Structures are given as structure tokens and as C-alpha cells.
Amino acid sequence: MKAALNSFKKKLAQLGRSMLVPVTAMPVAGILSRIASPDMLNIPLLKSAGDIVFGNMDILFALGAVVAFAKAKDKVSPMVASLLSILVLKSTLAALDETISMGIFAGIIVGCFTAWIFNHSKDWKTPKIFDFFTGEKFVITLAPIATVGLGYVLSFIWPPIQMVLDGFAIGIAKLGAVGVFIFGFLNRLLIPVGLHHVFNSYIYFNLGSYTQADGTVVTGEMTRFLAGDPTAGLFLSMFFVVMMFGLPGAALAMYKCAKKRKSEVKGLMTSSAITSFVTGITEPLEFSFMFVAPQLYFVHALYTGLAGAVCYLLGIRIGFSSGGNIIDLVLNWGLGSNVILIIPVGIAFFALYYFTFRFLIVKYNLKTLGREDDFIDSEEITEEEKNATLSNKNYAYIAKKIVENLGGAANIENIGHCMTRLRVETKDASLMNLEKIKQMGVKGVITLSDTSVQIIIGSEVQQVMAEIEQII
Incomplete structure (x- = not known):
């Protein structure tokens, strides 16, 4: 039974990875379609180039x-x-x-x-x-x-x-606001196992339908909003609140609660918050507390759902092509409704995230960045390994050691990556040394089954993956 469950989890994780292909293709298409719309540059040829992706x-x-x-x-x-x-x-x-x-x-x-x-x-x-x-x-x-x-x-x-x-x-x-709350809550809750893309895809690309002036029918909250559907966007507005305001508030709280390495934590939290605000990519920030303080992550999932419910009740309607970021907010402002309310709601959620995270971190002594217990590994770590962190950009060495501690190239059955993770399937679990991989400066290692692991690298995962491909 356990083996069957692990196999099922592995397959679902793989399916979640497959969702990244269309998601990756959408930003450019969405921007093209939006800026070429009649209410902006009005360039039909350019708009059709963007629309072909959604079709x-x-x-x-x-x-x-x-x-x-x-x-x-x-x-x-x-x-x-x-x-x-x-x-x-x-x-x-x-x-x-x-x-x-x-x-x-x-x-x-x-x-x-x-x-x-x-x-x-x-x-x-x-x-x-x-x-x-x-x-x-x-x-x-x-x-x-x-x-x-x-x-x-x-x-x-x-x-x-x-x-x-x-x-x-x-x-x-x-279900109205309750339905939006459920979607927002599950959207974040499924991220640790990489399955949020599976759940998102139906809402983004299949929920509802809208017939454009030329007779073309489009489906999904994301595509309908960008096509001009006046009823779309109610399921998407929450992400602007969370990605642009809520998570930066969480980052500030974690920095303020850090007891050591303050400058390093400040740099990491600042860059992660800016990434979330400008691009809508939240994984670097979420991964910084997801595993060390799951209580905070559960609160984050609840607050995402709450943001959705609040936006729904206030009639805030706005969508995106790449994520709930400042770029999409500016480009899609004219297509939405009550968009100006994103700002006061966002400020309120910035404060909510900040004070909640700070309270919980201090009260329960959560081990977020800069609050970790001192730890000495019983296994000898060489100076070369100590220096081989992502901060010094030594991708070739990191890739070499990851492959080595996965049991060598021959033991790797399949390897790929998403925005922040290496997703690995191996043949023989006994050949892997996950503790050694953790010493390479990675942000975490998730074990989905005996032979299936995810190695959290961060935004530099593509560089590491490129080096791994040279080895295997």
C-alpha cells in the first residue's frame, strides 16, 4: 500500500511538472495580446500572435x-x-x-x-x-x-x-467568496508537493467560457480575462494582494526576527520580496519558511484564500498573463474593475502578514532564516565543500557533487527542473547520499519516495541543470 501511494505521489508530482510548459509560454503571449488590444496599441496582427498561444x-x-x-x-x-x-x-x-x-x-x-x-x-x-x-x-x-x-x-x-x-x-x-477562498487556500497548500499547477490549470484554462466578437470561444479565468470577458478575474485578483504585498510583509518579519547573519538574511529577503513583487515568482520566498516553519506556510495558505474572499466581496476583478505582479497590474488595469482597491487591501495584508509572522516566529521560536540552531555535522566536510555554495556561483562543482551523491549518472533515471527545483528519479535509493547534497548550499531536499527526490536550488536552478546535463 505504501509503495502504491509513493508511486501515485511521484506520478502526480511529474504531472505537476508538466503544467509548467504552458505556464512558461503564457507571459510573452499575454503581454503581446494585451498591449496590442484595441484599448491600447490596437495592432491586430500582434494581438493575433499572442492569441494563438491561448487557442x-x-x-x-x-x-x-x-x-x-x-x-x-x-x-x-x-x-x-x-x-x-x-x-x-x-x-x-x-x-x-x-x-x-x-x-x-x-x-x-x-x-x-x-x-x-x-x-x-x-x-x-x-x-x-x-x-x-x-x-x-x-x-x-x-x-x-x-x-x-x-x-x-x-x-x-x-x-x-x-x-x-x-x-x-x-x-x-x-459558492462566491467561499469558492474563491477554497481555491486560494488549496492553490498555496499544494505547492510543497508541486501539484498546485494541476489544480490551477482547470481554473486558469477551463473555468467558464466567453465568445469574442469574431466568434472565437475561449475558456478559463486567465484566458477569458485577457480576451475581455467582463465576468473574469474574480479568481485571480488575490494573487496581486499576496505576491505584491503579503509575502513582502512576511519577508520583512523574518528579517526583523533574525538573530544572526542579519546582513545575509536582509539580502535574501529583499531579493526574494522584489522577485515576488516584480515577477510574481514566489517560490524563493516561500521555500525559505515552508519546511523550517510549516505553521507559517499554513497561515500563508489561509491568508491567500482570505485575500481572494476579500477581493471577491469588494468586486475587485483583474487577471494576469504571467502572475500577480506589478507589470501585469499596470498592463491589465484598464480591463479590470475596482482595481484601485488592490492598493489599500494590499497594504492591509502587508501588515497582516508582517505582524502574524513576527508574532508566531517569536512566540514559538520558529527556526526561520537567521534563527537556526548551531549544528555541527558528525561527518567531515572538506573546505572545498564548505565553499561550494550557490552564493559563489560554482555551478559546475555543485552539479558534479549532486550527480555524485545521487549515485552517479548511471543511477539517474530521469532529471528535470522547474522554476526552482531539480526533480530527480533514481534507480537505486541506497546509492544516494542526501545529507551530502544538503551540504552543497541547496535550500532543501524533498523525498517523495525512496527513489524520487526534489532538490530545491532556487532561481539559479537552470545554471545548475545546464552543468548537470554536461555530466550525464
């Missing part, structure tokens, strides 16, 4: 899912197969039942289905005359053909599922 989210999700689950270092073949397969599925469903609308779920299912075919067919043996088409390229032939059958099955299975999902959307909407 093909299912394709992006298919690519994301196949990248997450295909077991290969070179994933070009499964990606090509996934692209062909999602086009085949859309055509098949349209021919069988035009009323079926799977949205992003079509992409997720096709991506997982293609990865499954790839993982099972890449080692199949065939007559030598077919060698060119087999091996890792075999999926390009098999997946689109198999997807026709998948489409036929889904034409029976999906309609009742679609009714349930629609009911969920309607139910959340009918």
Missing part, C-alpha cells in the same frame, strides 16, 4: 505531459508524436461528436498516452527492414494511429466527465 493550450499541455513522462534523454521523437496525436484526437472527436470539449485535458491525456506508448515500444524488436522507423522513433508511427482508437473511447467516456467538471465549475462559482 492552442491543449497542444502545449500535450507536449508538457509527454516531456514529464517519456523516459529518454532525447525527447524529440515523443514530442513529435504527441503533437501529431493531439491533432489526430481533435479531428477524431470533431468527427464523432462536435459538442465534446475536452480543453486542456485532451492535451494531458494525449501526452500521458504518448509517453506510455513510447516507454513500452522503444525497445521492441522488428525486422531489419523497418529499423529506420523503430526504436525511439517508433512512437511517431504508433501513437497517432492508436490515438484514433483513444478518440473513439473518449467520445463515450468524456461527455459524463464533462458534465461533472461543468458542475464543479458552476458549484465553485455559486
Whole structure:
């Protein structure tokens, strides 16, 4: 039972990683679409370039899912197969039942289905005359053909599922402020296991529908808002309050409570707060207290939901393309409603986060940055290892030691990264030395199962990953 649960958690974490592909593609598309809108620069050609991304989210999700689950270092073949397969599925469903609308779920299912075919067919043996088409390229032939059958099955299975999902959307909407609170709370609560993208995706890309002037139908809170839907944005306004005001308040509290290394803590908290305010990327700041003080993180999740409920009750309606940051606030101000109220609400939440975090840290002696107990590892640490922290930018050495302490390149079955984490699957857990990895200056190590770990690097994860790719 435990093994099955660990396997399920691992698969969900991989699925969460796949959600990052479309999310990464959205900022530029959203900015293009917004600044080219009729009420701004009014450049239809530029707007259509941005809108094309929102019109093909299912394709992006298919690519994301196949990248997450295909077991290969070179994933070009499964990606090509996934692209062909999602086009085949859309055509098949349209021919069988035009009323079926799977949205992003079509992409997720096709991506997982293609990865499954790839993982099972890449080692199949065939007559030598077919060698060119087999091996890792075999999926390009098999997946689109198999997807026709998948489409036929889904034409029976999906309609009742679609009714349930629609009911969920309607139910959340009918709950009003309570529904928004639940969404905000779960949105943050799922971040530690990397599954918030799974939960977000339905709200962002499938909740509700809106028909534009040219007849194009778009779905999802994010896409509907950017398309000009006057009812969209109620589920998104909370993030401006939390990312621009609440979390910076938490950062100030942690700095004020630090007992040692004040200048270092000040630098880390300042840079993390600015990152949250300007870009909407919150992981560097959230990870600084998520594991050392989970009580604070639970409060943070509650306050995110509370911010959503308050914004809903005040009729604050604003959306984003990249996140609840100052850039999106300025660009999308004209599309929203009661946006000016973000400022007083944000100031109130800055104070709420600051005083709550400061009270809890002091009262319960929480070990946030600058308050850690002195610790001497019984295992000898070399001077070279002591100096090999991310602060000195020695990415090559850090990558080398991470690979070494994961059991070597041969023990790494799959490795990838999101905005702040390395996500690793190994073959033999006994070969890993996670304590040594923690000594490399990383921000934390999460064990999802015996062979699946996440190494929290921070904003420099891409540089570390680039060095790891040179090794393996």
C-alpha cells in the first residue's frame, strides 16, 4: 500500500511538472495580446500572435505531459508524436461528436498516452527492414494511429466527465467568496508537493467560457480575462494582494526576527520580496519558511484564500498573463474593475502578514532564516565543500557533487527542473547520499519516495541543470 501511494505521489508530482510548459509560454503571449488590444496599441496582427498561444493550450499541455513522462534523454521523437496525436484526437472527436470539449485535458491525456506508448515500444524488436522507423522513433508511427482508437473511447467516456467538471465549475462559482477562498487556500497548500499547477490549470484554462466578437470561444479565468470577458478575474485578483504585498510583509518579519547573519538574511529577503513583487515568482520566498516553519506556510495558505474572499466581496476583478505582479497590474488595469482597491487591501495584508509572522516566529521560536540552531555535522566536510555554495556561483562543482551523491549518472533515471527545483528519479535509493547534497548550499531536499527526490536550488536552478546535463 505504501509503495502504491509513493508511486501515485511521484506520478502526480511529474504531472505537476508538466503544467509548467504552458505556464512558461503564457507571459510573452499575454503581454503581446494585451498591449496590442484595441484599448491600447490596437495592432491586430500582434494581438493575433499572442492569441494563438491561448487557442492552442491543449497542444502545449500535450507536449508538457509527454516531456514529464517519456523516459529518454532525447525527447524529440515523443514530442513529435504527441503533437501529431493531439491533432489526430481533435479531428477524431470533431468527427464523432462536435459538442465534446475536452480543453486542456485532451492535451494531458494525449501526452500521458504518448509517453506510455513510447516507454513500452522503444525497445521492441522488428525486422531489419523497418529499423529506420523503430526504436525511439517508433512512437511517431504508433501513437497517432492508436490515438484514433483513444478518440473513439473518449467520445463515450468524456461527455459524463464533462458534465461533472461543468458542475464543479458552476458549484465553485455559486459558492462566491467561499469558492474563491477554497481555491486560494488549496492553490498555496499544494505547492510543497508541486501539484498546485494541476489544480490551477482547470481554473486558469477551463473555468467558464466567453465568445469574442469574431466568434472565437475561449475558456478559463486567465484566458477569458485577457480576451475581455467582463465576468473574469474574480479568481485571480488575490494573487496581486499576496505576491505584491503579503509575502513582502512576511519577508520583512523574518528579517526583523533574525538573530544572526542579519546582513545575509536582509539580502535574501529583499531579493526574494522584489522577485515576488516584480515577477510574481514566489517560490524563493516561500521555500525559505515552508519546511523550517510549516505553521507559517499554513497561515500563508489561509491568508491567500482570505485575500481572494476579500477581493471577491469588494468586486475587485483583474487577471494576469504571467502572475500577480506589478507589470501585469499596470498592463491589465484598464480591463479590470475596482482595481484601485488592490492598493489599500494590499497594504492591509502587508501588515497582516508582517505582524502574524513576527508574532508566531517569536512566540514559538520558529527556526526561520537567521534563527537556526548551531549544528555541527558528525561527518567531515572538506573546505572545498564548505565553499561550494550557490552564493559563489560554482555551478559546475555543485552539479558534479549532486550527480555524485545521487549515485552517479548511471543511477539517474530521469532529471528535470522547474522554476526552482531539480526533480530527480533514481534507480537505486541506497546509492544516494542526501545529507551530502544538503551540504552543497541547496535550500532543501524533498523525498517523495525512496527513489524520487526534489532538490530545491532556487532561481539559479537552470545554471545548475545546464552543468548537470554536461555530466550525464
